[in-house]
Amino acid sequence: SQKIEQNSEALNIQEGKTATLTCNYTNYSPAYLQWYRQDPGRGPVFLLLIRENEKEKRKERLKVTFDTTLKQSLFHITASQPADSATYLCALHTGGFKTIFGAGTRLFVKA
């Protein structure tokens, strides 16, 4: 079955450093991969979408890479700030109108 894995351990980094989150998947070749931010008790917020033919996508301090050979996406936040502390979800388009979500990685940025 299709599987999507994100590091279940929280990531703790110092303000100003670059945070790197990993998303690995198996048994599928998604045409699109998305990243979302979720704050406690709130709905996820869309951040970035990357297509299978794109290696990298940037938006302000955010960067996403998509390696279809490794079946992996990396999500980077540069110059991180305490306000970036949240859970970040990876999501794969699996066909039709279906998207599967990872459980997310919690990020804590210390001032």
Added chain:
Amino acid sequence: SQTIHQWPATLVQPVGSPLSLECTVEGTSNPNLYWYRQAAGRGLQLLFYSVGIGQISSEVPQNLSASRPQDRQFILSSKKLLLSDSGFYLCAWSVGFEGSEQYFGPGTRLTVT
């Protein structure tokens, strides 16, 4: 601009009682609509999606059902709640191509006692 509403925000219901959660979207036409459930520390589980009025696709066998009586209204229901129905229920919408990004509502926290 587009907005999505869900209500109620929180709900505590006894086992065996009925359920009705409502989701409405403003500012867009013919959206794709989705219902997800999120258990604590888990990913989002797709329950239902709809690409048009009266068109519902179910992803997980359960005692829940969904309806789309109007273009921008999506309802999640149950005749008899189970303890395992507790969770955070999220409605989302998307437009455009099949893998396009989704926009989520604020969610409903359901506790079945």
